[in-house]
Amino acid sequence: MAIRYVPYYPDPIEGQAILDNFKRMLKYKGAGDVKKRLERGMPLYELKKVETVGENPNGNMVIRGECVSACAYLKEQGIEVDLVYIDPPFASGADYAKKVYIRRNPKVAEAIARAEQEMDIEELKAFEEKMYGDVWDKEKYLNWMYENLMAIKRVMSETASIYVHLDYHIGHYVKVLLDEIFGEDNFRTEIIWKRKQGNLGQTRQYGVVTDSVFFYTKSNEYYFNPPLSKEGQEEYLKRFKYVDENGRRYRLSPIISPSYSPSLIYEYKGYKPPANGWSLSKETMEQYEKEGRLYFPEDKNQRIQRKQFLDEWEGSPIQNLWTDIYVINPVAAERLDYATQKPEALLERIIKASSNEGMLVADFFGGSGVTAAVANKLGRCFIHCDIGINSIQVTRDRLAADKAEFDIYEIKDGVSLYRNPVQTMDNLKKLIPGLKNEDSLDSFWEGAVSDSKLGLVPVYVPNLMDSSSKLLDKVMMFRIMHEAIPELPSNVKKVIVYYVDIDNLEEIQKFIEDDEDVNIEIELRDLKDVLDDAVFEDYAEFKVSKVQESLIPEYKVEITNFQSDRVSRKIDEYNQKGYANTLSASDETDSEDYNYNEDDEDIKPRKKKFTPILISETGLELIEYISLDCTNQDGVWHSDSEIKIDKLGYVTVNGTKTKDFWDGTIKCEKKPLRLKIRNICGDETIWELSV
Structure with a gap:
């Protein structure tokens, strides 16, 4: 709270x-x-x-x-x-989705690694994960x-x-x-x-x-x-058509005040001022003359003008x-x-x-x-x-x-x-036992569960993406009791209200009890009790050793096995959907080679043969980022050494991009205390190390 x-x-x-x-x-x-x-x-x-x-x-x-x-x-x-x-x-x-790419497995043969250097982006194994709705x-x-x-x-x-x-x-x-x-x-x-x-x-x-x-x-x-810009100013540049004795190109600009000002009305070297006065004070006019920024016409009935030099022009104001x-x-x-x-x-x-x-x-x-x-x-x-x-x-x-x-x-x-609130919202119906859609209910309710004695029980679930609904306080409870509940069918006897955060559980329950206008049962449930059961940490096996490959000793952590239940389930979903699409395409036509005419509604093309995503026994291709903390044994993370693997398999070591492939290890000069691994879907898990 x-x-x-x-x-x-x-x-x-x-x-x-x-x-x-x-x-x-x-x-x-x-x-x-x-x-x-x-x-x-x-x-x-x-x-x-x-x-x-x-x-x-x-x-x-x-x-x-x-x-x-x-x-x-x-x-x-x-x-x-x-x-x-x-x-x-x-x-x-x-809906916005992140393209999740399977990384290159560091255990594959070097010959395959070289071939993968020329791999086309479209050939990379990838699936999409919804990030935001x-x-x-x-x-x-x-x-x-x-x-x-x-x-x-x-x-x-x-x-x-x-x-x-x-x-x-x-x-x-x-x-x-x-x-x-x-x-x-x-x-x-x-x-x-x-x-x-x-x-x-x-x-x-x-x-x-x-x-x-x-x-x-x-x-x-x-x-x-x-802000100024020179983009698209070709026509304006043509105005710089004059050249001074030093070879500098310039244009002429009037020195006329847009509004009347007595202090700007003065004669300068025999040149009469404009009706509203000059746009420069006499002191500035003298300074501009010393700097060679003024043009004096031979006819003193004409006006003095200012020289604007091209090499000093930063551009026109952006509109x-x-x-x-x-x-x-x-x-x-x-x-x-x-x-x-x-x-x-x-x-x-x-x-x-x-x-x-x-x-x-x-x-x-x-x-x-x-x-x-x-x-x-x-x-x-x-x-x-x-x-x-x-x-x-x-x-x-x-x-x-x-x-x-x-x-x-x-x-x-x-x-x-919870790492991905939008995915959690999408999976709520699987996480809450018996929750199903109910067409008779307003969209305020996530759905309903069936009870043998009470019948239909509407269920309210806060939107984890919406700050106005995640906190169950008296304001939200009043809305539920006096706006949402009165719109329910008359045979509803009970509702379930889930919350992630609550202002004060005892005060909210008393607030419900003291309201005489609501005569149905309201049960409050903590959504975290449901969501906690759905959180799985990744599993990793690794070896930590001290090596002396140079004058300065180093520590090396080798990842030998990595498994992620959540990523594996995402890949299984992708493969199952791909196989299902392939089967449905095969039923639609027996011909694999024909000219497809988009105007012919009776014929649909056979879809491209589906290639499933297969993961090796070691699972190292599911890793995106590795970091070692040599500073803190717990609490705030300090990355003393880190490797990030891009979708082509190249590694960025401590912020420096390379054309090297990951070899399954990470090194540091100081004794590592903790290891952090981020999988390709963004889940991070931390392990304590002992050397």
């Missing part, structure tokens, strides 16, 4: 006041819940440091947890953020976003800016929320990013090639350095239509095979424009870690936050490769106990 609650703002706002004015367009359930949660405050949980990388004097943070809880911690610690960029879910209904209805999404944006605003400095990256699915709705939370006067720009050239397929609508990035500030005082930043090339060095990864150039422009060196940049839906990576390269401090373990691992490895220094934390809110 939460340690305590941190206020969102000194004076809680009324909650969606602007939205309430749009009854004809937007009518929300749960708006009252948002108001109550805002009045209650942000839940503050214990934050546990799990790893430190480098000395980290700037206090850079990678946090696994939800935005609201992370903001509660930052506020409690007095940490203020200077720039926020967020790329939250787009409410698009899309962007499935929301507008009511839940906007209420969730409202609370997150209020939490973010609470930790922004008075001069801070925020960029919110969305698309056509939900952006226009969130714009209304942003106007209310940050104020219409603090809306600066809607940036239109053209992220791709166009759609090749024929459709019955216009192709969507843009995203929107809404730029707001906390106040009227904010840092902004207008709000960005067409010069492209999506990441499939073979680009920065590509991480992360579904929602954004290009570094996009974040570089934003970070340079709205922050300075040493400022703190935060991303509370951090994804692939592009914000943190770019902030680090540009000399800014950073906070990366995301609920997904895949995001934390990808970002951790990315930052470590860039020699960044940071600490990794976990918010102990119950949700972070």
